[in-house]
Amino acid sequence: MQFAGSHILSISQFERADVEQLFTVADAMRPYAHRRRRTCVLDGAILGSMFFEPSTRTRISFGSAFNLLGGEVRETTGFEHSAIAKGESLWDTARVLSGYSDIVVMRHPENGSVAEFAAASRVPVINGGDGTNEHPSQALLDLYTIRSELAGRERDIDGLRIAMVGDLCFGRTVHSLSKLLSLFADLRVSLVSPEALKMPAEVVDNLQAAGHQVLETDALEQGIADVDIVYSTRIQEERFASREEADLYRGRFRLNQSVYTANCEPNTVIMHPLPRDSREGARELDIDLNDNPNLAIFRQSDNGVLVRMAMFALLLDVADQISEHDAPVNWCTERRF
């Protein structure tokens, strides 16, 4: 994949080499995102941030990533009511709006809409989520987090043992992550879900076709033993056929510190796409895990900034110029709390 001047619409565009190139650039973004240095490599560039569906953290994460590279952000949130009511096509909208910026990130409630917009756009477009279809930066930040967490252990994604837990049927994140994992070698994937919320067969087939070992179970304790990563997702009660079925599984996929201690290898990393439900009785990840150093959920959201910076740097082809345009941070980054 040639990044410069392209769109990022789907993780299907990515070969293993593309993922590795993106992650290498993301690594180079750490000093800037962690505020040891600052860069103005994109000084003068404009991001058009178009969130036709609300998603506060994805929107801010992309916007901050662009600011961290020195660029400006022009934002739209909510629908363009007037133009749509007047019958404007997405093609026209794209021709017009793409004239206002150097690159666009777009979120839209309808599947396929971002690709349709990109087809008419005159600047690169990043898909920030189009309905239930794709959200490539989320899948990439998940994989980047796995790689980062393992790196400290002298391990790589090849050979990874991972458990995915929760609603594997409707959860977009686990499908996309599985697709990316298929690019790597020798994985063991535990799929832990209620029978009714199993991973779709094609996703499983795809993992197996890539040579990975797949285990399906509805027993959390068994699924999370002997893995490097537990990737937990929420189960929405309304996904079950009946209240009785929902009750049957209540609490059976929740991870807390005692379940962790009893079943997981030491240092098993805990991930989650966030937001997590922290209400009493509804937890997918108990708050008693907050002090567990292997809880990686906030490192995961932090990594989103790195991955999005890397996307911008590659599509606009400035990855090689960043250190030419950098300077030390001159404000206080130490905390008194």
Next chain:
Amino acid sequence: MQFAGSHILSISQFERADVEQLFTVADAMRPYAHRRRRTCVLDGAILGSMFFEPSTRTRISFGSAFNLLGGEVRETTGFEHSAIAKGESLWDTARVLSGYSDIVVMRHPENGSVAEFAAASRVPVINGGDGTNEHPSQALLDLYTIRSELAGRERDIDGLRIAMVGDLCFGRTVHSLSKLLSLFADLRVSLVSPEALKMPAEVVDNLQAAGHQVLETDALEQGIADVDIVYSTRIQEERFASREEADLYRGRFRLNQSVYTANCEPNTVIMHPLPRDSREGARELDIDLNDNPNLAIFRQSDNGVLVRMAMFALLLDVADQISEHDAPVNWCTERRF
């Protein structure tokens, strides 16, 4: 007109020399808007963008124009509910908000409101549209587009032959454009509309008083023959007295490629204020014109950025300093799609 430190509230402020000065500055903005160069001439300046009525593209166009000059944008969209509910006057609102920026662009649903705000403002104010009253940057970008399209043909606005098509009675854009055209010489203006939606007599009188030739017709084919520009606008069915009258005119003001080929001179330029209705059966400009190189509607919206950059540069008196503060663009502007 002395631009520096002034407001732009109405096209009535403009003499021919002012329009020409603005357009000369807009021409000079091309390298920056087209991303061959960048400038930071307004580095440190703040635009207060106050859209008390939604208008996504006008808002983004102004914001991007200010960013392209190096300035920052602080935006407000929607009404200031709390203050208005508490009985604050627009005078007080203006005194407060004008203290937060170096220049203001404001859109407001009520006629005259922007001028009222400007009267209390301590910084220059640009009218971004006040109800059905004025929207000077739209009229100016329309005229700038006419000038740009003709320039490639060694022609000027003087001597222009233009057809305005559609709802000429309620359309603000064609009234404002006509007013600006009165500043130029020897035009021939074809006004093509249903009888019920004719151009108001005072607008026609004004054009004739300026020495222009005016033809009124309800026959599209006749009106668009022998012109340099067709300026199309939409006709809202609810403007007609009855459904029967609306049906009578259905489709009779739609321009498509075959109507164009049959009636227009080669290279007749097609304009439209956008958004256009692209739904089946409701088209004012058919999508089969999309490949016609004379369809100027997206160049028109692009020109809006140039004209707005010129407004900012003139009101803040930095037009002469732009090239002192410029640099090449260092990111990729070539596209792979």
Next chain:
Amino acid sequence: MQFAGSHILSISQFERADVEQLFTVADAMRPYAHRRRRTCVLDGAILGSMFFEPSTRTRISFGSAFNLLGGEVRETTGFEHSAIAKGESLWDTARVLSGYSDIVVMRHPENGSVAEFAAASRVPVINGGDGTNEHPSQALLDLYTIRSELAGRERDIDGLRIAMVGDLCFGRTVHSLSKLLSLFADLRVSLVSPEALKMPAEVVDNLQAAGHQVLETDALEQGIADVDIVYSTRIQEERFASREEADLYRGRFRLNQSVYTANCEPNTVIMHPLPRDSREGARELDIDLNDNPNLAIFRQSDNGVLVRMAMFALLLDVADQISEHDAPVNWCTERRF
């Protein structure tokens, strides 16, 4: 108080020396806020502006203050509906969102929420108003305005004579201002309100414990005689027990030019937290005071920018570096209206 790397959540954090330090820095911000000079001391820094409750002017004032120091602003307005609906805790929200910026300003409708957010934040947080609880920048800009207005008269806050007028029971601003005034010496405070809307006893006790003289009255004429400052606030009719009681006080706390001339010392300064009600019959400060040079209400809102710039400069520890990163303003700041 050590500002660098801290939160500002409550005026209770402030000792007299802290207030004086903040005000000295605010004074140094004048050339930048008044656009004689510009500074890029925070070039590369990002403010996360999170207004979970609307407050247009507080939001823009903080945003402009950060821009005036050279930083970027990423804004959120309205509630994060999706995450809250999914049961995310404020702790999680704070862990995630604080990873996207260098400093946060937050407004939230619930008392205590900003402190709760700050407890989980990884960057300094400024309370931009949490329900009826605290709004420290408002109290500080009020006190800064008192100091500025007196400075021209060779006077200081010590020895100040001030009248607070209106709803002293429910008005957050007068409680916070009283708290700050307790840090100074030898004040005389006139409290002018309807009996039903008297200043809470603990606020009065606190003023007296600081050695100040307190007078309580429901007679405006008496209360505003012999003072340096009249601080007026609005009275909402719904605060009274009955319509009859409201009617009894109607108009009795309104200040206009003739009441001012008849009762106030020359040069008595008039303040108000804004917005003021300018509707007929509902005025707390009559618009006939608009030409009175002692009406300080818009200088007050302007001072908000200075105080907020000072907060940012101190929390991020760049107050000493500002003049190293400054330049003249190169755009026109003279006005033609």
